[in-house]
Amino acid sequence: MTIHSTQRSDDCIVFRDAAVTRGGRLIWQHGDFAIPQGSVTAIVGTNGTGKTTMMMAELGLVPLSHGSVTVLGKPAGAMNRQIGYVPQSYAADIDANLTAEQSVLLGLTGTRFGIRPVTKTQRQEAAQAMRFVGLEGKERYRLSEMSGGMRQRVAIAQALVCRPRLLMLDEPLANLDLASQHALVHVLARLNREYGMTIQMVAHDLNMLLPILTGAVYLLDGHPHYSAMNEVLDSDLLTHLYGTRVQVVTTPQGDMFVTPSPDQTGDAPVDTHTAAEVVAFHHHGAEAGAGRED
Amino acid sequence: MGKGIGFAFDPDWMDVLTAPFMANAFAAGLCIAVAAGAMGYFTIARKSTFAAHALAHIGLPGATGAVLLGLPVSLGMGVFALGGALVIGALGRKVSERDIATGTVLAFATGLGLFFARLSSSASSQMQSILFGSILTISDGQVLGFAVFDVLLLLVLAVIYRPLLFSSLDEQVARAKGVPVGLMNVAFMAIMAGVITIAVPAVGTLLIFALVITPAATGNIVARSPFKAMLVASVLCLVSIWGGLVLSAMFPAPPSFIIVTLSTLFWAIARGVQHLRR
Numbered sequence: 001m002t003i004h005s006t007q008r009s010d011d012c013i014v015f016r017d018a019a020v021t022r023g024g025r026l027i028w029q030h031g032d033f034a035i036p037q038g039s040v041t042a043i044v045g046t047n048g049t050g051k052t053t054m055m056m057a058e059l060g061l062v063p064l065s066h067g068s069v070t071v072l073g074k075p076a077g078a079m080n081r082q083i084g085y086v087p088q089s090y091a092a093d094i095d096a097n098l099t100a101e102q103s104v105l106l107g108l109t110g111t112r113f114g115i116r117p118v119t120k121t122q123r124q125e126a127a128q129a130m131r132f133v134g135l136e137g138k139e140r141y142r143l144s145e146m147s148g149g150m151r152q153r154v155a156i157a158q159a160l161v162c163r164p165r166l167l168m169l170d171e172p173l174a175n176l177d178l179a180s181q182h183a184l185v186h187v188l189a190r191l192n193r194e195y196g197m198t199i200q201m202v203a204h205d206l207n208m209l210l211p212i213l214t215g216a217v218y219l220l221d222g223h224p225h226y227s228a229m230n231e232v233l234d235s236d237l238l239t240h241l242y243g244t245r246v247q248v249v250t251t252p253q254g255d256m257f258v259t260p261s262p263d264q265t266g267d268a269p270v271d272t273h274t275a276a277e278v279v280a281f282h283h284h285g286a287e288a289g290a291g292r293e294d
Numbered sequence: 295m296g297k298g299i300g301f302a303f304d305p306d307w308m309d310v311l312t313a314p315f316m317a318n319a320f321a322a323g324l325c326i327a328v329a330a331g332a333m334g335y336f337t338i339a340r341k342s343t344f345a346a347h348a349l350a351h352i353g354l355p356g357a358t359g360a361v362l363l364g365l366p367v368s369l370g371m372g373v374f375a376l377g378g379a380l381v382i383g384a385l386g387r388k389v390s391e392r393d394i395a396t397g398t399v400l401a402f403a404t405g406l407g408l409f410f411a412r413l414s415s416s417a418s419s420q421m422q423s424i425l426f427g428s429i430l431t432i433s434d435g436q437v438l439g440f441a442v443f444d445v446l447l448l449l450v451l452a453v454i455y456r457p458l459l460f461s462s463l464d465e466q467v468a469r470a471k472g473v474p475v476g477l478m479n480v481a482f483m484a485i486m487a488g489v490i491t492i493a494v495p496a497v498g499t500l501l502i503f504a505l506v507i508t509p510a511a512t513g514n515i516v517a518r519s520p521f522k523a524m525l526v527a528s529v530l531c532l533v534s535i536w537g538g539l540v541l542s543a544m545f546p547a548p549p550s551f552i553i554v555t556l557s558t559l560f561w562a563i564a565r566g567v568q569h570l571r572r
Contacts, residue, residue: 059470080472087466097514097523098463110460111471115452142518158467 012037012198017067033226038196042203045219051202084159088170100154101139107158129157149180169201310543322432323535325440329489331528334510339462348400349490350499352378354407357424361417375487383483427498427550440492497550504554515564
């Protein structure tokens with residue numbers, strides 16, 4: 001296997017011809033890219049293209065059927081203690097009583113066996129993480145008394161409390177109202193700016209994230225590609241990607257927006273295929289570095 | 295004294311309470327309360343209350359089968375409950391699929407228990423005490439076994455408390471952080487089989503939910519931390535069992551009935567107060 005792009009020491013996540021097969025079905029293959037440290041990336045693609053699977057592969061929780069994934073310089077899974085992970089399930093009903101502070105503390109103490117009383121330092125760490133996400137004064141609230149947005153902040157504080165170098169969020173914007181979405185993006189921007197934290201998230205709606213994104217991994221045609229932001233924001237590419245007509249608009253403020261045009265109905269032919277179709281017919285040459293054949 | 299239906303007060307109740315079999319019943323009650331209080335919390339956090347309930351029924355053919363073979367009831371119960379626990383544990387935590395498999399096995403096991411009971415008259419006569427409990431007939435040996443189980447339970451919990459808690463509350467994150475969630479799942483189910491085995495003699499397989507799960511649910515409403523909730527659950531469980539013993543000595547009602555009534559009452563009051571406060 002020739003390595004076509006020079007691997008730099010400051011790459012956070014490196015895919016080398018990686019492929020995942022689940023239950024006999026090829027999810028994606030030929031993942032071959034490097035995401036730099038300090039970047040903010042979104043994993044985008046239509047439903048069922050394996051976005052969450054990709055995150056799982058980066059955490060070493062889903063085995064690769066081919067190739068390798070390196071995260072923070074070690075094989076996927078080896079550096080998980082330095083990764084903060086916020087799954088989508090934070091919104092699920094909590095049947096047990098637990099306060100916000102106790103939940104955050106589990107991020108520090110939850111993996112440790114044996115009798116270990118919570119130390120003062122650990123409490124301070126938890127308080128600091130909660131302050132960062134704007135949960136000050138809510139330490140004693142029960143999770144069951146909190147809204148979805150608040151619970152997500154608890155989940156993020158829990159992920160931050162161990163001072164991760166990489167933060168992964170699965171669909172962080174889903175189920176949040178506009179104000180909460182703004183607040184979340186603000187928190188992520190600060191984490192990236194002030195602590196240089198690398199952030200990766202699975203996202204459907206890029207608009208809200210555009211101000212902070214430095215790049216995106218798009219699961220377009222059965223394999224993941226990484227691009228810096230200006231390359232991703234291409235109408236044809238996004239239309240292909242989302243399976244519905246998408247436009248890119250540059251506004252006077254300089255922001256770029258990705259907008260599905262309202263007149264788009266089902267009758268206009270759009271050049272799209274389901275993920276399963278594409279995986280089946282779209283085979284690059286096995287050698288690394290093959291570009292997309294358009 | 296009034297006869298008829300007469301819920302007559304028994305003036306000699308102190309004599310009943312000081313009888314030797316009562317000492318065993320009180321001691322067994324303490325052991326059960328400690329185990330149920332600690333594990334009930336995890337059962338609720340893991341959304342495994344149905345699985346816990348099912349374990350008692352899966353133990354039923356073990357119990358009646360043991361009688362058939364002349365073995366101790368608790369042994370047969372324990373072996374079957376443990377087997378069931380390991381199978382349910384292997385099914386994972388995907389609730390919808392697991393519940394159907396669990397429920398199907400539950401029904402089959404209950405039927406098998408009935409079949410074994412019909413094969414011998416002694417098993418048949420024990421059926422009612424297995425189904426509804428017979429805390430007054432607990433032997434010295436059983437109490438000793440319960441106590442040993444409690445010590446083991448507390449030792450194991452001391453070691454796995456936090457990882458078990460983390461994996462119970464947030465399995466996905468716990469797995470990503472390196473908690474051996476599969477091992478925690480098997481450990482939980484195996485411990486649960488033990489808790490069920492020692493709790494069944496008190497209230498029987500049918501009423502076990504009110505003794506293992508209900509106090510923990512009340513604890514969740516009252517207390518604000520997992521550990522405090524476990525303490526509250528243990529105390530409520532103990533008060534229910536001991537209260538059941540005392541009241542059943544005073545009034546002609548079976549202990550099992552009063553135990554589950556007290557447990558349900560505490561829960562209903564806690565729910566009521568919680569509702570009014572909101």
